[in-house]
Amino acid sequence: MSKELWQNAAAFAAEKHKYQTRNDGRPYVSHCFRVAMTASIVFGFDDPEIIAGALLHDTIEDCDVDYDEILEEFGRNVANYVAAMTKDMRLEEEIREVAYDKQLADGPWQGRLIKLADVFDNLTDTLPNKRKTFMVKADRILLLTENDEQLQEARQHLRGLMCEMATC
Numbered sequence: 001m002s003k004e005l006w007q008n009a010a011a012f013a014a015e016k017h018k019y020q021t022r023n024d025g026r027p028y029v030s031h032c033f034r035v036a037m038t039a040s041i042v043f044g045f046d047d048p049e050i051i052a053g054a055l056l057h058d059t060i061e062d063c064d065v066d067y068d069e070i071l072e073e074f075g076r077n078v079a080n081y082v083a084a085m086t087k088d089m090r091l092e093e094e095i096r097e098v099a100y101d102k103q104l105a106d107g108p109w110q111g112r113l114i115k116l117a118d119v120f121d122n123l124t125d126t127l128p129n130k131r132k133t134f135m136v137k138a139d140r141i142l143l144l145t146e147n148d149e150q151l152q153e154a155r156q157h158l159r160g161l162m163c164e165m166a167t168c
Contacts, residue, residue, distance in 0.1 A: 006036070009052035009074060016063040022125070031121060032058060038117040043154040045113060049074075053081030054114045060086040077110070084111025085118070105144050112145045116154045123161055131165060138162055 013032045020028035036054035039045050052074050059065040060082055071079035084107030087100045104112055119138045126134050138158060145151045 005048040005074065005078075006051040006055060009055040009078070010036075012073065013055045013059060016059050016065055020062065023127075024125075028058075028062075031125065032056070034121045034125070035114065035117045038120050039113060039154075042120065042157055043113065043117060045154075047110075049077045050081070050110050050113065052078045053085075053110060054117055056082050057085040057114050057118060061089065077108075080108055081111045081114055084108060085114055101140065101144060104141075109148050109150060112141070112148060113151055113154060115141050116145060116151065116158055120158050120161060123158075123165060135162060135166070 010033070014029050017027070017029040017032065022028055022031060032055050035057060036051050039050055039054045045051075056070060056074065056078065060067060060070065067079055067083050070082050084104055087096055089096070091099060104115055119134070119141050123131070123134050123138060142155055142158065145155055148155075
């Protein structure tokens with residue numbers, strides 16, 4: 001895989017999220033770019049498939065995109081990473097979160113890595129009044145990834161951020 005893969009994923013994500021904004025009014029795709037940069041720069045994973053998966057992590061859940069489109073454009077590994085990150089929004093919230101945690105736990109470790117980067121970015125980008133909710137989500141993903149040997153450094157970065165935010 002080449003850098004062309006993540007470059008195509010960046011363009012695809014920008015196109016699919018083009019009319020979406022974050023709660024603060026910024027373009028939604030900036031979150032996807034930050035998640036990819038966190039996986040690469042902060043966590044040290046520079047595999048193009050991981051970066052592509054990070055860029056695309058919300059496209060199935062939040063856009064008019066399905067697994068088959070990601071599979072066709074970016075290959076099975078990237079499609080599986082994105083699928084692992086995709087909540088089934090048809091389910092009631094309580095059931096959905098349990099199913100999502102199981103899906104992440106059963107999926108590829110790269111999906112859990114991308115989730116760590118997603119949580120890391122959400123913590124850095126959240127308003128203080130919503131921080132507690134994101135800290136609970138961060139605790140959940142730390143628990144889900146505790147046995148992933150390859151994710152220990154990424155977990156330490158997230159724990160460090162959480163400690164910093166809680167003024168440990």
